Amino acid sequence: MMHQHPRTASKVASSVPVLRIGAVGKQFGATKVLEKCSLDVDEGEIVTLLGPSGCGKTTLLRCIAGFLDADQGDVRIDGQDMGPIPVNRRPVGVVFQSYALFPHMTVARNVAYALKMQGIRGAEADRRVAGALATVSLQDFGDRYPSQLSGGQQQRVAIARVLVMEPRVLLLDEPFNALDAKLRSSMQVELRQLIKRLGLTAIFVTHDQEEALTMSDRIAIMRAGRIEQAAPPDEIFDYPATAYVADFIGTSNFWKASAAGGTVPLPDGQRRQTEHSGDVQIMARPHNLKLAEPEAGEWRGHVQFHRTIGALIEYHVETSDGVLLQVATMRQERAAPFDDGAAVSLHIIDPTYCAVYPAS
Amino acid sequence: MTDAAVPQQISGRGLGERLIDALLSGRGIWPAVPAIIVLMVVAVVPFVILLSLGFSNIVVSRGEIVSQTFSLAHLTNALTDPLYWTTFQRSLNLALTTTLLCLVFGYPVAYLFLVGGKWTKRAILILTIAPLLTSGIVRTYAWLVILGGRGVVNSTLMNLGLIDQPLRIMNTHWAVLIGMVQIHLPVMILPLIAVMSRHDSRLVEASANLGASRLATLRTIVLPLSVPGIGTGAALVFTLSYTTFVVPQLLGGGNYLNAATMIYEQVVFSLEWSKGSVSSLILMVTCLIVLVAIALVTNHFTRWTKGRDA
Numbered sequence: 001m002m003h004q005h006p007r008t009a010s011k012v013a014s015s016v017p018v019l020r021i022g023a024v025g026k027q028f029g030a031t032k033v034l035e036k037c038s039l040d041v042d043e044g045e046i047v048t049l050l051g052p053s054g055c056g057k058t059t060l061l062r063c064i065a066g067f068l069d070a071d072q073g074d075v076r077i078d079g080q081d082m083g084p085i086p087v088n089r090r091p092v093g094v095v096f097q098s099y100a101l102f103p104h105m106t107v108a109r110n111v112a113y114a115l116k117m118q119g120i121r122g123a124e125a126d127r128r129v130a131g132a133l134a135t136v137s138l139q140d141f142g143d144r145y146p147s148q149l150s151g152g153q154q155q156r157v158a159i160a161r162v163l164v165m166e167p168r169v170l171l172l173d174e175p176f177n178a179l180d181a182k183l184r185s186s187m188q189v190e191l192r193q194l195i196k197r198l199g200l201t202a203i204f205v206t207h208d209q210e211e212a213l214t215m216s217d218r219i220a221i222m223r224a225g226r227i228e229q230a231a232p233p234d235e236i237f238d239y240p241a242t243a244y245v246a247d248f249i250g251t252s253n254f255w256k257a258s259a260a261g262g263t264v265p266l267p268d269g270q271r272r273q274t275e276h277s278g279d280v281q282i283m284a285r286p287h288n289l290k291l292a293e294p295e296a297g298e299w300r301g302h303v304q305f306h307r308t309i310g311a312l313i314e315y316h317v318e319t320s321d322g323v324l325l326q327v328a329t330m331r332q333e334r335a336a337p338f339d340d341g342a343a344v345s346l347h348i349i350d351p352t353y354c355a356v357y358p359a360s
Numbered sequence: 361m362t363d364a365a366v367p368q369q370i371s372g373r374g375l376g377e378r379l380i381d382a383l384l385s386g387r388g389i390w391p392a393v394p395a396i397i398v399l400m401v402v403a404v405v406p407f408v409i410l411l412s413l414g415f416s417n418i419v420v421s422r423g424e425i426v427s428q429t430f431s432l433a434h435l436t437n438a439l440t441d442p443l444y445w446t447t448f449q450r451s452l453n454l455a456l457t458t459t460l461l462c463l464v465f466g467y468p469v470a471y472l473f474l475v476g477g478k479w480t481k482r483a484i485l486i487l488t489i490a491p492l493l494t495s496g497i498v499r500t501y502a503w504l505v506i507l508g509g510r511g512v513v514n515s516t517l518m519n520l521g522l523i524d525q526p527l528r529i530m531n532t533h534w535a536v537l538i539g540m541v542q543i544h545l546p547v548m549i550l551p552l553i554a555v556m557s558r559h560d561s562r563l564v565e566a567s568a569n570l571g572a573s574r575l576a577t578l579r580t581i582v583l584p585l586s587v588p589g590i591g592t593g594a595a596l597v598f599t600l601s602y603t604t605f606v607v608p609q610l611l612g613g614g615n616y617l618n619a620a621t622m623i624y625e626q627v628v629f630s631l632e633w634s635k636g637s638v639s640s641l642i643l644m645v646t647c648l649i650v651l652v653a654i655a656l657v658t659n660h661f662t663r664w665t666k667g668r669d670a
Contacts, residue, residue, distance in 0.1 A: 067565055087568045094569045100562035104584050104664040113580075117571035145664055165570065 016079045018043050018201040019064070019169050025072035026059055026225075033059045035225040036073070041169070041201055046192065047230070048204040048212040051222035051248075057205045060222070061171050064203065066090045077168050088117070093162025097174040099154050101146035107133070107157050108142035114165035132164040135194070151179050152187055159191070163198070170195065170202040176211060188214045209249055213237075221245045237285075243357040246283045253284050253325045256359060264356055267319070268299040272351040279359035286328035288353045289346055291315060291338055297345035301325070305340045313337050317346065414637030434634045438642065448646060451619040454533075455602035455650075458540040462548035462597045463590065465541065470552035470589070474582065475564070484553070488546045496543055500610045503539045504530065507611070531613030539611045540601050547600060548593035555589030556582070584661065591658030595651055602647050619643045 017040035026034040034056045041047050049057040062068040064075050066087035075082040082090055102110050111132050115125045133139045136156035146154055155175060162170065175191070176184045192215050195202050206212055212219050213233045220230035221244075229241035240246035243254065257264050259280045263271045266282065274280065294300055301319035308314075308331065315327040315338065325346070331337075338344055348354060373381075383390050414434055419427040438444050473484045491499060506512045507529040514526040529535050563585070567577040601607075605620035612621070619639065627636035 065565075065569060067568075087565075088571050088573060090569075092569065094566065096562045096566060098560050098562055100560055100566035102563060102566075102581060103559075104662075113567070113572075114570040117576060161570065 017041055018045075018078060019203070020076040020079075021060070021064070021073070022076065023073035024060065024063055024070045024075065026056075026063060026068065027071055033225050034063070034070070037222075037225070037227050038073075039220055039227060039230055041203065043201055044196070044199045045217045046195055046202045046204065046215060047218045047220060048206060048216040049220050049222055050206055050209060050212040052207055055222040056225040057207075057222050058173060061094075061173055061203065061205050064169070065092050065094050065171055091168040093165060093167035093170050095155070095158045095162060095170070095172045095175050097177050099146075099158040099178070101154055101157055101161070103146055105145075106142060107138065107144050107146065107149070110146065110157055111142075111160050111164050113161065118165070128164055132160040135163060135198070136160045152183050155179065155187065159194070168201065170200050172202060172204045174206055175204075176206075176208075184211075185214070191215070213249075219249075221248060223248075238353060240283070240355055243281060243283065243355075243360060246355055246357075251286050251326055251328075253286065253289070253323075254281050255319075255323045255325075256280070257282050257356075259356065266348055266351055266354065268297050268345075268347050270348055270351050272354050272356065274356040276356055276358055280356050281359050283355040283357065284325075284348060285353065286314065286326040288349050289325065289327040290329055290333075290349055291317070291327055291344040292347060294343040294345050297347055299346045301344055301346055303338045303340050303342045303344060306337055308337075317344065319346065410637050410640060412637075413633050414641055416634070418634060420631070420633070434638045435641075438635070438638045444639070444642070447617050447622050448619055448642065450617070451602055451643075452646070452650075454536065454540065454608075454618060455598050457537060458544060458601040459548075459594050459598045461537075461541045462545050463594065466545055466548035466552060466593065467586075467590075469549050470556055470586070471578070471582065473553050474556040474561070484549075488549045488553075491542075492546050497606055497610070499543055500539055500607050503535065503542070503611055507535050507538065530611065531615070533612075533616070535611040536608050536616055539607045540604065543604075543607060544597045544601055547596045551592035551596065552586060552589040555586050555592075559585050587658060587661040588665075591654055591662075595654050598650055598654065599647060602650070603643060 019039075019041040021037055021039040021041075024034055024037045025032070037056070037060055039047065049060060051057050059068065063070045064082075066082065066085065069083070077091055102113065105113070108129055111129045112125055115121070115128060120128070129142070130139065133142060136159055138153060138156055138160065141149065141153065141157075146157065149157065155178075158175075172191075176187060179187060188211055204212070204215055206215075216233055218230055218232050219236050221228045221236065223244055229236060229245045231239075231241075236245065236249055240249060240252075246252045247254075255267070257266075257280055259274050259277045261277075262273060262275070264274045264276070264280055264282065265271055272282075291303075299319065301317045304316040304318050304324075306313055306315045311331055312328050313331050315329070317325045317327055319325060327346070389396070412428070415430060415432065416428045417431045417433070418425050469484060469488070473481055476484070504511075508514070509526040509528075509530065511530075513529065514523075517523045518526065529538075563581055564577055567581045568574075572580065603620055604618075605624060608616045608618045608621050609624070612618075620643075623636050623639045623643070626632045626639060
């Protein structure tokens with residue numbers, strides 16, 4: 001099922017991954033929450049677990065942290081099986097969705113907590129706390145209590161608090177959920193830069209695809225306890241491995257077709273190669289379609305409505321056989337847009353960016 | 361549909377609606393007025409009358425006060441009477457011991473509530489609240505059956521051959537203490553549970569993630585955060601057990617003298633209302649002193665809540 005792309009193939013070639021999730025399964029009662037989840041994360045890589053709520057992404061994160069024990073499979077960090085390692089001995093730092101800062105401790109004591117638990121006190125502890133606070137630009141906030149800080153500052157304290165113990169893997173559970181939309185996008189960029197600068201290996205959990213696209217080196221799309229595809233953001237977008245992934249990330253158009261002899265006919269007369277045969281569905285992104293005068297092609301339809309989104313025009317087109325499609329074109333491509341109700345012909349710009357899936 | 365219709369609707373409200381709106385607006389003390397009136401009539405006025413009795417010489421004839429003159433004699437008599445000192449000391453000891461034991465037995469239950477699963481939480485809540493559905497008098501009588509000479513405890517111990525003769529538990533200090541702890545335990549557990557469930561359960565996970573053992577998490581996170589609950593529970597249990605009448609009267613067998621049973625005897629049996637009034641005053645003042653002490657200690661350990669939203 002996994003779509004192999006040259007870039008992921010080269011990645012597998014490197015040595016022992018920092019984090020290896022091997023066929024992890026987890027059940028709550030009769031409900032299978034995780035099923036054979038496997039994922040390798042390399043040194044310095046940021047991987048996002050992306051999926052709708054209830055897909056198992058948070059459960060997987062909690063298995064890595066040790067808050068939950070996996071029923072099947074194993075979690076390895078630097079090759080070492082984490083199964084027998086209790087939660088407070090794992091080289092893992094968790095940034096919680098709610099931040100979970102200790103409200104009765106100052107920022108400095110929150111950050112010093114992990115050091116205190118390791119028996120590190122005095123000048124060395126002070127130095128490392130100051131260093132961690134400086135990393136997140138909160139050096140002047142050590143004496144404040146968490147409740148005196150803004151949401152963004154609290155998040156940075158939560159990050160400093162785990163950075164101070166120099167974890168091998170950083171786990172972030174929907175860390176931007178509690179922030180307002182404007183702060184969220186700037187914190188996303190800031191946090192990605194910070195993680196990259198420190199060379200940390202990180203796993204993000206989110207249900208927000210924009211956040212995933214911004215933050216990640218690779219995205220693992222999860223669905224009903226399984227990882228559907230794990231690949232870099234552009235590859236996920238351009239070559240979604242399953243119809244589910246295509247539907248989940250970005251806007252996608254689907255229509256039915258019939259494949260035979262290693263190719264499938266496209267409605268505008270082109271053909272695309274495929275390993276499937278029989279009934280299939282074809283997916284094309286809105287920007288891979290374009291409109292022309294009706295006499296320019298054999299795939300006909302009419303514009304239902306269109307709207308201008310900045311530099312783009314988004315057309316909603318109904319084809320002559322009743323399929324609804326979205327087409328996105330740059331505004332400058334035509335002097336005037338097609339009017340609503342106008343007859344048009346549709347064309348696929350690059351058939352290789354059309355995906356072919358078995359009919360569902 | 362038109363804009364003009366809206367203000368007309370607002371001004372068209374009836375007087376009753378506006379009154380209810382004013383009451384619910386929360387401005388001023390209006391919502392509390394009914395309660396204040398009731399308290400004035402049934403608590404403050406009788407209390408002032410009671411206090412006035414303690415600071416005056418009264419002559420009672422056929423159950424009615426016929427003369428009343430100001431005097432501090434009752435107060436000075438009480439403060440110099442060793443019986444008062446030993447009685448109040450006994451009350452204080454009993455109440456403080458009860459409070460401490462309730463904390464010792466109640467805290468683990470509240471901790472179990474914090475770390476336990478859904479069914480553990482439900483069971484704890486039901487088992488904690490269920491005794492409160494029965495009257496304290498009924499529960500106290502139950503201890504008569506359990507602790508009596510032929511009660512469950514003694515017959516079990518004798519059947520096991522551990523003792524030859526029934527232990528004398530009833531009508532002793534121990535019976536009173538056992539009853540006090542059992543009766544007041546829920547009052548300690550409930551505020552503890554309330555405080556513990558107010559905090560993010562992720563705090564415990566965060567602490568573990570940062571390298572803390574369970575014991576370290578209990579000591580550095582759970583315990584400090586539950587201080588307000590300990591304070592509330594201690595204040596409630598202390599107040600109730602310091603002023604309790606039923607438990608010492610029933611389980612002490614009528615000869616266990618604490619502040620409340622002493623006041624009862626002064627007022628009901630010897631009809632010395634002035635003495636009873638002074639005893640009540642001493643009871644109230646000493647109770648307030650302890651409550652203030654509990655509040656000060658609690659505040660000391662919850663200084664972190666002060667700087668909030670500053």
